[in-house]
Amino acid sequence: MADFRNLATPDQAPDAEHDETALLDSTDRRGFLRRASVLSLAIPGIGAAISACGPSGAPQGGESTQAQMPRGRPNPDSRLDTALHTRAAAATSPTGSGASVAYHRFDPALPPLAKERTLKLHWTAKAVPIRVSDDLVVAAWTFEGDTPGPIVHCRVGDTIEFTLTNEADMPHSMDFHAAQIDPKTAFRSVAKGQSVTYTYSPKYPGAFLYHCGTAPVLMHIGSGMYGAIVVSPREPLPPAREFVLVEGESYLGAAVNGVRPYDYTKMLSDLPDLVTFNGRPDQYVRDPIHVKVGERVRFWVVNAGPTHPCAFHVVGEQFDTVYLGAPPASAIHGVQTFSVAAGGGMGFELVCDVPGEFPFVNHAFGHGQKGAIGFLVVDG
Numbered sequence: 001m002a003d004f005r006n007l008a009t010p011d012q013a014p015d016a017e018h019d020e021t022a023l024l025d026s027t028d029r030r031g032f033l034r035r036a037s038v039l040s041l042a043i044p045g046i047g048a049a050i051s052a053c054g055p056s057g058a059p060q061g062g063e064s065t066q067a068q069m070p071r072g073r074p075n076p077d078s079r080l081d082t083a084l085h086t087r088a089a090a091a092t093s094p095t096g097s098g099a100s101v102a103y104h105r106f107d108p109a110l111p112p113l114a115k116e117r118t119l120k121l122h123w124t125a126k127a128v129p130i131r132v133s134d135d136l137v138v139a140a141w142t143f144e145g146d147t148p149g150p151i152v153h154c155r156v157g158d159t160i161e162f163t164l165t166n167e168a169d170m171p172h173s174m175d176f177h178a179a180q181i182d183p184k185t186a187f188r189s190v191a192k193g194q195s196v197t198y199t200y201s202p203k204y205p206g207a208f209l210y211h212c213g214t215a216p217v218l219m220h221i222g223s224g225m226y227g228a229i230v231v232s233p234r235e236p237l238p239p240a241r242e243f244v245l246v247e248g249e250s251y252l253g254a255a256v257n258g259v260r261p262y263d264y265t266k267m268l269s270d271l272p273d274l275v276t277f278n279g280r281p282d283q284y285v286r287d288p289i290h291v292k293v294g295e296r297v298r299f300w301v302v303n304a305g306p307t308h309p310c311a312f313h314v315v316g317e318q319f320d321t322v323y324l325g326a327p328p329a330s331a332i333h334g335v336q337t338f339s340v341a342a343g344g345g346m347g348f349e350l351v352c353d354v355p356g357e358f359p360f361v362n363h364a365f366g367h368g369q370k371g372a373i374g375f376l377v378v379d380g
């Protein structure tokens with residue numbers, strides 16, 4: 001698989017100096033035109049409009065779009081069309097303590113159901129540095145040492161016995177959207193060294209967010225304290241390859257000792273540096289999700305936000321079924337894109353009847369370009 005970073009124009013090379021330059025260039029007209037010519041690969045038709053604005057009127061590059069390819073001829077760039085991403089968020093390659101933090105891909109596979117009907121979960125809240133890409137380590141607040149936290153899978157009517165022990169310096173808590181429970185008691189914050197325990201039984205099937213609910217919630221979700229619980233219905237849905245994608249926004253401050261903290265002021269301003277599926281920008285571009293021709297695929301898309309919706313779409317496919325909530329009762333059919341609200345979750349189903357590489361994206365492309373993109377590779 002080609003590395004998407006190799007697709008960047010020279011001024012977008014992912015090193016510190018060039019990224020600083022790219023940031024400074026963002027208000028410069030030439031910088032804008034260079035950047036826009038790359039974007040034109042992603043959105044056919046934009047290229048012509050951009051080249052018309054070029055200094056000489058000459059083509060600026062990027063006009064060789066799919067729309068101009070002879071009919072029936074494969075577009076060698078089709079994989080690139082939606083995969084371009086400028087990486088402006090990573091201002092430094094980690095040094096200091098950040099350099100020693102290893103990267104791992106977040107496995108998107110939905111774990112199988114346990115045989116037991118009672119799930120005993122004892123998690124810890126802790127602050128840990130997490131490498132989210134080759135050149136970026138973030139100072140995350142986590143459940144169980146990762147962001148998102150563990151994927152939980154249960155059935156309607158199962159019992160969740162949950163305990164959170166706080167190992168971090170500041171108070172934290174746990175708010176399960178799959179629960180109907182007195183939040184003042186169950187979702188209360190606990191200080192370092194303390195625990196909170198509660199038990200609930202999910203009434204509705206679906207994909208639900210969980211997150212730290214300690215004030216300010218924006219800061220705690222925005223710093224990585226979120227994850228997904230998938231509640232399967234009593235009667236199983238059609239057999240499928242099931243994957244969980246939790247979208248989250250990252251608002252980053254300047255690196256300290258090679259690790260970038262989250263920035264609360266940026267969170268309030270609503271302009272994220274990164275938007276990710278399962279905590280890492282473009283991770284499923286680098287390492288796609290593989291399925292086979294003929295398989296039904298079910299994406300459980302949960303949006304942690306903390307602020308923006310996720311317009312979920314698979315390029316070259318249509319969802320034969322989208323479960324808005326409580327599957328299978330709320331299915332709609334023949335859907336191209338559907339928006340998952342911050343704090344919401346939905347099921348998206350498609351059948352892969354032809355082989356190929358299908359980008360799954362947040363079709364609000366300002367956020368797709370910031371990392372909310374991946375590839376579903378359908379092997380023949």
Ligand SMILES: [Cu+2]
Binds near residue numbers: 220
């Ligand atoms: Cu918290």
